[in-house]
Amino acid sequence: MGSDSEDRGHAHRSGVKGASEIVDVEDAHLPGERRTRSLARRGLWGILAFWLAVMGVLYVAMDHFLKPRGASVTAEGALVIPRHRDGHFRVAGTVNGQPVMFMVDTGASLVSVTDALASKAGLSGGERTQFRTANGTREGRVVAADSVTVRSLAVSGLRVGTGYTGDDEEDALLGQNFLQHFDVEIGRDRMVLRPRG
Known part of the structure; x- marks a missing residue:
């Protein structure tokens, strides 16, 4: 009788122990799962930081690529205008005192600006007139400007x-009616405008 009771007590204790072992085993997995989730989160943040850094480098590189080198x-x-990386000659100037970014266009008759x-x-x-361009015709007006300047060169x-x-409202074309006042030399990587003596 006593041994039967002892066996039951032992079985009861074993059952309890077995159950607690199961609970302990499950608990042991929780920190690992949390660790895995934490590592996954860190991995995602790392990937995000990497791509943000790549995008930052690309932005700086493109900004440098697109910015015209100074004349x-x-x-x-004489005014020396380096060829821009896009193949055009670009130079800062003014029209009636307003800053513009000229693209030199030897095929354009007039200096042209945005509305x-x-x-x-x-x-x-x-x-009012219609302009024929490489991209078709466009409507505009022909107006007299007080002054057009490109660095030290000015024509009234x-x-x-x-x-x-243009892409921006400050974009403008530097056409032949300005260029004809100077001796123009076009090389592989630069354009030179020389005042006539």
């Missing part, structure tokens, strides 16, 4: 076309 003026007063810049520069009125009283569609 320089020689001791003789937004024309408004800022006080270029109003003028005769030029006719300026409006309605140019």
Whole structure:
């Protein structure tokens, strides 16, 4: 009788012990799962940080790539415009005192500006006309400007076309009616505008 009771007690204790072992085994897995989740989260943050760094480097590289290199003026007063990486010659200037970024276009008859810049520069009125461009025809006006400058070079009283569609409102074309006042030399990687003596 006593041994039967002892066996039951032993079995009861074993059962309890077995159950607690099962609970302990399950508990042992929880910290591991948490650790795995934590590592996964850290991995995701690491991947995100990596791609943000890559995007930052690409942004800086593209900004450097797209920014025109500066023009320089020689001791003789010639303007040297380096060729931009996109193959065009770009140079900062002004139209009636308003800052613009000119793209030199030897095939354009006139200096041309956007409507937004024309408004800022006080270029109003003028005769309505249609301009033929490489991208088709566009409507605009031809207006007299007080001054067009590119660094040290300036021409007064030029006719300026409006309605140019650049990427930015400060974009403009530097056409032949400005260029014809200078001796123009075009090389592989630079353009030189020399004042006529």
